Amino acid sequence: MKDNGEGMLTFVDPSYSLIKDGPFKTIGGTNKWSEPQKVHDHFQQFGVEDIVTHYKLTADQFFTSYKSSRTA
Numbered sequence: 001m002k003d004n005g006e007g008m009l010t011f012v013d014p015s016y017s018l019i020k021d022g023p024f025k026t027i028g029g030t031n032k033w034s035e036p037q038k039v040h041d042h043f044q045q046f047g048v049e050d051i052v053t054h055y056k057l058t059a060d061q062f063f064t065s066y067k068s069s070r071t072a
Contacts, residue, residue: 001051011054012062 001007017031033039033054043049055062 002048007051009048009052011052012057012059013054014058014061015056 001009013033015031015033016026016029017034018026018029020031021029033056036054039054040049043052057065
């Protein structure tokens, strides 16, 4: 996408933490995607901060809201 100069990447991750959320919600999660500025800074290292959008949701939450917005 970066090389082509077009396209966007949607990144869906609830940012669970093994310590905070327990082993039944995550497998080794480290809560890496919790803070929007840190997420932005991470992708900025690679120059893709303008084409990656993070949604701090589960896949079920994201796709339910995505389907709702597409049918409206």
